[in-house]
Amino acid sequence: MSQSRPVAEAENRLVRFNSDRDAILSLVTRRVTDRYVIGAENSPDASLEYVLNDVAYAETQRHERASSASGKRQLSRWRDLAGRLGRLNEVEKRAELERLVEHYARDIVGNFNPRVYRFANDVLPPALSMLFTPVSSFRQGLAALDSMSRRIQVEGELEAVRTACDLGTLVVTPTHSSNMDSIVIGLALKLARLPPVTYGAGKNLFSNPLISYFMHNLGAYRVDRRLKFGLYKDVLKEYSTVLLEHGYHSLFFPGGTRCRSNVIERRLKLGLLGTGLAAFRNGVMAGAAHRRIYVVPTTINYRLVLEAETLVEDYLAETGKSRYIIEDDEFSRVGRIFEFVRKMLVHEGAVVIRFGRPIDPFGNAIDDAGESIDRYGRRIDPSSYLVAAGGQVDADEQREGVYTRRLGEELSAAFRRETVLMSTHLVARAVFDAVVDRTRVSDIYRLLRLPASAVVVDREDVCRRVDHLRQRVAAAPELGRVEDRASGMSAADLLDDALRALTTYHTYPVLETSGDRIKVGAMKLCYYYRNRTAHIGADEGAA
Amino acid sequence: MGDLMGEQPALGIVGAGAFGTALAALVGAAGHDVVLWSAAADVVDEINRERTSHARLPDVRLAERVRATVDPAELAARARFIVLAVSSTEARERARTLGQVVDGRHMLVHAIGALAGPDDARLSQVLDEETPARRIGALAGPALPADLAAGRFAAMVCASPFDEVTREARRLLNLPPTLRLYTSRDLPGVEMSATLSGAYSVAFGMADSLEMGPGPRAVLVTRVVAEAQRVVTAMGGESRTFTGLAGLGNLLVRTAPGTGDHAPGYQFGRALARGGASGERIPDSVRAVGAAVRLARRLHQRAPVLEAIARVIDGQARPSEAAAALSDTVALEE
Numbered sequence: 001m002s003q004s005r006p007v008a009e010a011e012n013r014l015v016r017f018n019s020d021r022d023a024i025l026s027l028v029t030r031r032v033t034d035r036y037v038i039g040a041e042n043s044p045d046a047s048l049e050y051v052l053n054d055v056a057y058a059e060t061q062r063h064e065r066a067s068s069a070s071g072k073r074q075l076s077r078w079r080d081l082a083g084r085l086g087r088l089n090e091v092e093k094r095a096e097l098e099r100l101v102e103h104y105a106r107d108i109v110g111n112f113n114p115r116v117y118r119f120a121n122d123v124l125p126p127a128l129s130m131l132f133t134p135v136s137s138f139r140q141g142l143a144a145l146d147s148m149s150r151r152i153q154v155e156g157e158l159e160a161v162r163t164a165c166d167l168g169t170l171v172v173t174p175t176h177s178s179n180m181d182s183i184v185i186g187l188a189l190k191l192a193r194l195p196p197v198t199y200g201a202g203k204n205l206f207s208n209p210l211i212s213y214f215m216h217n218l219g220a221y222r223v224d225r226r227l228k229f230g231l232y233k234d235v236l237k238e239y240s241t242v243l244l245e246h247g248y249h250s251l252f253f254p255g256g257t258r259c260r261s262n263v264i265e266r267r268l269k270l271g272l273l274g275t276g277l278a279a280f281r282n283g284v285m286a287g288a289a290h291r292r293i294y295v296v297p298t299t300i301n302y303r304l305v306l307e308a309e310t311l312v313e314d315y316l317a318e319t320g321k322s323r324y325i326i327e328d329d330e331f332s333r334v335g336r337i338f339e340f341v342r343k344m345l346v347h348e349g350a351v352v353i354r355f356g357r358p359i360d361p362f363g364n365a366i367d368d369a370g371e372s373i374d375r376y377g378r379r380i381d382p383s384s385y386l387v388a389a390g391g392q393v394d395a396d397e398q399r400e401g402v403y404t405r406r407l408g409e410e411l412s413a414a415f416r417r418e419t420v421l422m423s424t425h426l427v428a429r430a431v432f433d434a435v436v437d438r439t440r441v442s443d444i445y446r447l448l449r450l451p452a453s454a455v456v457v458d459r460e461d462v463c464r465r466v467d468h469l470r471q472r473v474a475a476a477p478e479l480g481r482v483e484d485r486a487s488g489m490s491a492a493d494l495l496d497d498a499l500r501a502l503t504t505y506h507t508y509p510v511l512e513t514s515g516d517r518i519k520v521g522a523m524k525l526c527y528y529y530r531n532r533t534a535h536i537g538a539d540e541g542a543a
Numbered sequence: 544m545g546d547l548m549g550e551q552p553a554l555g556i557v558g559a560g561a562f563g564t565a566l567a568a569l570v571g572a573a574g575h576d577v578v579l580w581s582a583a584a585d586v587v588d589e590i591n592r593e594r595t596s597h598a599r600l601p602d603v604r605l606a607e608r609v610r611a612t613v614d615p616a617e618l619a620a621r622a623r624f625i626v627l628a629v630s631s632t633e634a635r636e637r638a639r640t641l642g643q644v645v646d647g648r649h650m651l652v653h654a655i656g657a658l659a660g661p662d663d664a665r666l667s668q669v670l671d672e673e674t675p676a677r678r679i680g681a682l683a684g685p686a687l688p689a690d691l692a693a694g695r696f697a698a699m700v701c702a703s704p705f706d707e708v709t710r711e712a713r714r715l716l717n718l719p720p721t722l723r724l725y726t727s728r729d730l731p732g733v734e735m736s737a738t739l740s741g742a743y744s745v746a747f748g749m750a751d752s753l754e755m756g757p758g759p760r761a762v763l764v765t766r767v768v769a770e771a772q773r774v775v776t777a778m779g780g781e782s783r784t785f786t787g788l789a790g791l792g793n794l795l796v797r798t799a800p801g802t803g804d805h806a807p808g809y810q811f812g813r814a815l816a817r818g819g820a821s822g823e824r825i826p827d828s829v830r831a832v833g834a835a836v837r838l839a840r841r842l843h844q845r846a847p848v849l850e851a852i853a854r855v856i857d858g859q860a861r862p863s864e865a866a867a868a869l870s871d872t873v874a875l876e877e
Contacts, residue, residue, distance in 0.1 A: 362647075362677065374675040376642065384647030385677055389623065389711045391552075402704045403677070 013248055014196055014219045020246055025109060028238045029102045035234070036097055048093040049085055051231060055100060056082040058229040104235040108200075108221050152184065154192045156355035156418065160368070161296055164358040165195060167370040168292030169247050171276045171361075172197055174353075175265055175299045175415055176253040178306055182220075185251065185300065188353035198243060199251035200236070200272070219248070237275050244279035244293060254411060260315035262305070262531040264419055264480075266412045273411075274404040277361035281386055281400070284393050289383040292370060295407065297356035297414035301483075303422045304350070304505045305528075312528040320445050352483060356418040362403050363410035416535050419480035421473060426486065427498035428529035430465035431457055431511060431518060433539075448523050455520035462518055463491040468539065479536050502529070553578045554715050555622025557637055558629035559586045559611060562654060564600045565688035566626065566716075571606035573718045579611040580618040587611040603692040619644035624652070624711050626682060627670070631657035631827045635669050642674035650708045652680040652701060656737035656793065657827040658834040665734045665778075680708045681730055683737035684788035685796035686722060700725045700788040702733035725788060732780025736790030739771045740797065741808050741828030742835045746852050747798035748812020749862045759870075763848070766869075767794070770848050774835065777842040797828075815855055816862040832856060 039046040056078050063075035081096070088096065164170060174185055182199065189196060198219035203226075223236060244250055252272045255265035276293045283291040305311070359365055360382050364372040372382045385403065386393045434457035436442045439450060447455075470487060473479050486494055499518075502510035502525075509521040510529070520526050553576035556563045567577045581587050590596055590611035594604050612618060618625065625645070629637050634655055645651070651674065653666040664672075667679045680703030690697045701712035701724055709726035717724040727733055746767070750760055771790060772782035784790060797806040808828025836853045839846035851865040860868070 374642070375672060378642075378675065380647055380675045382647070387648040389650070389707060389714075391623075396707060398706045399678075405704075406677070 014198065017219070017248070021109065024242050024246060025102070025105050027242050028105045028235065029098060032101045032234055032238050033094070033098045037094055048090070048097055052085055052093060052096055052100070053082065054229050055231050056085070058227070062226060100231065101235055104232050105239060107224065108236060108239050110222050151350040152187055152191060153352045154188045154355070155352060157357040158192050158355060160357050161192070161194060161355050163368065163370055164294035164296070164366065165249065168294050169244050169279070170197065170249040170358070171244065171293060171295045172249065172251045172298055173254045173273070173295055173411060174251070176255045176258050177262065177300060177302060178258060180306065181253070181300055184351060185298070185353065192355065195249055197249040197251040200240070233271065237271060240272055240275040241278045241282065244276060245282055254408065258307070258311060260311045260318070262308070262311070262528045263534045264415050264532065268408040268412060270404045270408050273407060274400060277400050277404055277407070280361050280382065281395055284383040284386055285395070293361050294358035294366065294370070295361060295411065296358045297411050297418055299354045299415055299418045299420065301352045301354065301420040301422065302350070303424050304501055308525055308528050309506060312524045316444070316524060352420045354418045354420055356414045359410055359414070361407060363407040413478070416480055417478050419532065420483045421480050421486070421533060422483045423486045423494045423498035424501050424529050425532040426466050426469055426482070427462065427495055427502070427511070428526050429469060429533040430462045431520060432526055432530040433465055434458070434461050435520060444527055452519070455523060456517050459495070459513070459516045459518055463495055466491045466494060469533070469536070472536065472539065551576065552623045553621045555580070555618045555625035557618070557625060557627045557641065559583065559590065559596060559599060560628060561600050561688035563626070563628035564596045564603065565691035566628065567609045568603045568605050569691050569718060569721060570715065571609035575608065575715060576621070577609040578618050578621045579609060580613070580615050581611060582613065584613055587613050600688055600692055615640050616644045619649065623648055624650045624715055627651060627653040627655065629655070631655050631659050631666070631830060634659050634666055635673065638670050638673035645674050645676050647675055647677060649676045650678040650680070650711055651676045652682050652703070652708065652712060654682040655827070656683060656741045657831045658738055663834040663837055665731060667730055667734060678705045678708050679703065680705070680712065681734045681737070682712070683733050683793060685792040687796060687802065691722060694721045697721060698723045698725065698788055698792070700727050700733055702727040702730045704728055704730055727784065729781045729784045731778050732775050732784030733789040735775045735778045735780050736771065736785045736787070737793055738831045739774060739785070739835055740790050740793035742831040742849060742852065743767045743771070743794055744797040744806060744808035744828055745812035745815070745832055745856070746848055748809040749816040749855065750866070752813040752816030753862055753866060755866065767848055770846050773844050774839050774842070774846060777844050778838065829856065
């Protein structure tokens with residue numbers, strides 16, 4: 001293991017950001033501008049006029065509905081650009097492009113103040129817990145943080161991740177279920193003695209001045225999801241690439257947005273994920289093949305998800321369309337984010353963050369020394385994958401796209417493998433299967449319409465199914481793992497544990513007991529928690 | 544691994560069977576260097592000394608640029624683009640040996656129209672599992688070794704998700720007027736189409752031996768195309784790929800009169816219908832029947848033609864019974 005860049009130093013990488021900031025900005029601006037200029041020279045369809053017009057058109061559309069004075073000023077500026085485009089010569093178009101690229105790059109970077117960073121890194125977590133908990137003093141906030149840390153369990157291949165972070169730059173890629181994920185992963189990194197990471201947070205989070213202040217200074221950059229044109233996406237990707245090249249550990253949620261169904265994510269967004277490979281390739285082309293990038297598959301496993309009700313509603317409405325009839329809303333839809341910490345405090349084993357073994361940007365495993373290896377454990381030189389038929393290393397977008405798809409497949413397999421199944425997931429699955437077997441209805445939209453009397457199952461049957469499910473998972477590591485706490489319990493205790501959680505956490509009991517029977521109180525939530533096991537196929541022998 | 548020392552890389556071929564030898568002859572004659580790796584020392588010797596390979600492909604003369612070797616390390620050192628042309632039963636073992644000598648720079652393309660045991664894997668998956676190479680593809684189509692050797696018009700398709708693999712395949716193998724090489728990104732589609740066309744050639748062997756006549760034969764063609772498209776799609780390929788060179792192209796050439804020994808599946812089917820195939824060597828295309836049936840079942844795809852061929856091969860039905868049962872099924876759907 002290299003001694004040249006110990007963890008302590010890695011932790012400080014973000015502190016040096018301010019001195020790197022201008023260099024990063026100008027590199028991003030130059031690279032993106034050059035790429036577009038070369039593209040325009042090679043293809044009339046990519047002419048600068050089209051590129052600029054595309055941006056002006058999208059921005060005009062976006063500001064057309066603006067009512068504020070600044071919005072109206074923006075609108076007239078974009079209209080002005082659209083109007084001038086036809087009269088600009090190539091030099092002027094290039095200058096205009098460069099100005100736009102720099103504008104978006106600055107918007108993404110935001111401001112970073114290292115003094116605030118140091119303050120934020122130490123004080124923000126308690127400050128956040130104060131925001132989210134009904135505590136009256138800073139001291140109580142610290143105490144809350146301490147209890148919360150104990151509710152967050154960090155496990156997995158921590159040594160391998162620490163080695164990778166000593167040897168190269170990390171791309172932490174967690175599953176995404178909750179708005180709390182970025183805060184939880186921040187605490188988890190701290191608990192695991194891993195360095196903080198920079199990540200792209202939705203620009204909407206920056207609208208609250210207090211949160212915005214801290215987000216910036218935690219190393220978050222701003223992603224404006226309203227800007228859907230190619231130029232903005234390219235600036236964003238290049239910014240992420242350059243950050244990685246400069247050694248800033250990064251965090252992406254490859255699932256894109258929060259997973260609505262609670263099924264372990266399979267379709268991953270590859271855009272930002274591919275920037276790890278681009279950063280490695282740039283390093284190789286600059287003669288620094290030793291600068292490694294390591295992707296860390298990470299699962300955030302909540303025993304209970306705060307936003308479960310709204311998430312599953314979204315999912316059912318989206319996929320069911322007319323088949324999903326929204327009933328009178330028995331759930332409160334009031335944002336209850338502030339309840340998160342408080343609820344976490346009363347529910348034991350609230351969240352498990354599991355860091356998987358890092359992989360290289362091509363999806364290869366790595367050995368204990370951080371070298372890429374194939375399935376037989378033979379060391380591979382990852383830069384060999386970038387060698388073209390002519391023998392030289394080059395940047396080939398199509399090739400890298402295929403490699404990144406492969407990386408996405410490896411990641412989604414790792415997500416399943418590293419998923420920690422908790423009592424709530426196992427019991428919801430067992431109950432759901434029992435209802436399906438009993439009613440012979442497997443379609444969720446029909447299940448939702450079943451009368452209350454039809455969704456009652458035997459406690460004994462559920463216990464038997466839970467045991468069977470635990471055995472199946474234990475026998476097939478690729479399906480995930482049962483949480484240590486849950487695997488040590490008898491099926492009956494595990495059922496009671498899940499029932500306690502599922503009857504009290506949500507506004508409406510998900511499951512209810514009545515003697516030796518269990519009644520489904522909220523089928524959609526039962527389905528939501530059950531979905532964490534959806535990758536485990538039907539079991540013919542369980543009925 | 545040794546290096547190429549600045550010279551232009553050769554085309555690598557694994558397997559000195561009829562197809563590998565014919566491809567080596569064609570590419571060598573076009574002025575490219577070829578390294579042919581074979582485990583058969585006598586064949587390697589004959590090629591290097593006599594420039595012939597009488598047992599595998601009589602009447603062919605190999606150019607000086609073709610060098611045969613028993614050493615896989617020599618193949619990996621001299622070639623970056625390697626075509627695997629061995630039978631499906633030895634593919635995994637060959638790939639495993641290859642895995643010890645190739646690295647991430649190599650591009651591997653197989654020309655095997657079958658799936659590999661024990662789990663009916665596509666050959667590209669086998670190459671991916673057994674070697675560190677990632678840039679993998681498949682070569683398929685109606686190019687009979689005898690046609691390639693004799694310089695008659697033939698066409699193949701090279702499929703890979705990597706454009707640079709198909710580009711390199713075209714640079715080395717597109718050799719008109721003899722061989723024209725088309726390209727595709729649909730790797731699973733091409734592999735499954737090649738496998739299925741071999742499997743269905745057995746059915747046409749049986750049908751022709753039973754003298755079913757042109758009408759029923761035409762119906763069989765349409766049912767085969769529909770069924771194959773379902774299986775190809777279920778395997779992640781594009782349905783139209785089956786109607787291209789790897790599927791229909793392969794099938795038509797392997798079921799045409801006069802294809803002789805180079806259509807072993809068809810010949811096997813003919814022999815089966817005559818009741819005399821039991822003692823024969825099992826060709827890849829017959830193994831493909833069993834694999835395709837297992838796959839179709841696993842993917843919940845109806846495949847009555849494949850099921851019928853499998854029943855005859857397993858001795859559970861006579862060819863005439865299978866044909867009758869198939870006609871009944873055909874009547875149910877269009």
